[in-house]
Amino acid sequence: MKIATWNVNSLKVRLPHVLDWLAAHQPDALCLQELKCENKGFPLAEIEAAGYHAVFNGQKTYNGVAILTKEPLADVVYDIPGFADEQKRIIAGTLDGVRIVCGYFPNGQAVGSEKFAYKMAWLEALTGWLKSELQSTPKLVLAGDYNVAPEDRDAHPDWKDEIHVSVPERDAFKALIALGLTDAFRLFEQPERSFSWWDYRLMAFRRNFGLRIDHLLISAPLVDKCSACYTDKEPRKLERPSDHTPVVIELA
Known part of the structure; x- marks a missing residue:
């Protein structure tokens, strides 16, 4: 099973990239964030024409x-149960x-x-809900844009802003790990300065001035089944790209 996560930063703008990526990589599941469209504007016909089902939780802008x-997915849940939140x-x-x-974790x-x-x-709230989810479904993948770089090696050494790398954010990431989850990316040897997000400004992608903030955490029963985890930087090289790029796991 191949599962990927990708913050597309506007599905309307990036739809051709998504469709091309689906055709080329054929993931079993692709998790998208920052759609920036209401449910009525979701491009369901195009996704279905590409051979995929879709569940979505949209919001204007x-x-x-x-x-x-x-x-098709079973037992679909929208939003964090019990947590009052207008943001999708x-x-x-x-x-x-x-x-x-x-x-799609808040930026902060x-x-x-x-x-x-x-x-x-x-x-x-997410951590509390996932604790109960893991009790009912031990095989779990938490995919998304976390907006947290969990370790110093996950941020460019010249990153000066405190957001994404602060102690409270990293402690919250550790609380997710403490549920019994594992950062799939770190199960494998990775190149130094492996990032998943680069600002549009100051030629950040060309300079590899980025952050690793897109993650796939997997529960204990999936660790031995995880045969690969990698970042695909190719979509970030395209014209009008998202500032994020896909991260992929393969489960045997």
């Missing part, structure tokens, strides 16, 4: 998540006994801001 799968950031479903949770803007407080509350 901001946020929005979707999971595209070759086979979570969607989950089960594929072949594997619970796939797709999340700046440490100490109201948006940062929201980010930390959101992360706490």
Whole structure:
């Protein structure tokens, strides 16, 4: 099973890239974030013509998540149960006994801001919900744009901003790991300065000035089945790309 995550930063703009990537890589599931479109504007016909089913949780202008799968998902959940939130950031479903949770984690803007407080509350709610999810479905993949670079090696050495690398954010990431999840990317030897996001400004991609903030955490029963995890930088080289690029796991 091949599962990928990709913040497309506007599905309307990046739809040709997504369709081309689906055709070339044939993932069993592709988790998308930052759709920036309402449900009524979701390009379902184009996705279905490409041979994929879709579940989506959209929002005008901001946020929005979707999971595209070759086979229909079961037990679909929208948003974090019990957490009052107008922002569309979570969607989950089960594929072949594997619970796939797709999340677009809050950015947080700046440490100490109201948006940062929201980010930390959101992360706490997510962690509490996933604890119960893991009890009912032990095989689980948490895919998405976390907006957290969990270790120093996940940020360019010249990254000066505190957001994405602060102690509270990294502690929240560790709390997810403590549920029994594993960072699939770190199961394998990776090149130094492996990132998944690069700013559009200052030739950041060309300079590889980036962050690794897109992750696939997997539960214990999937660790031995994980045969690969890698970042595909090719879509970031395209014309009008997303500032993120896909991250992929392969499960035997």
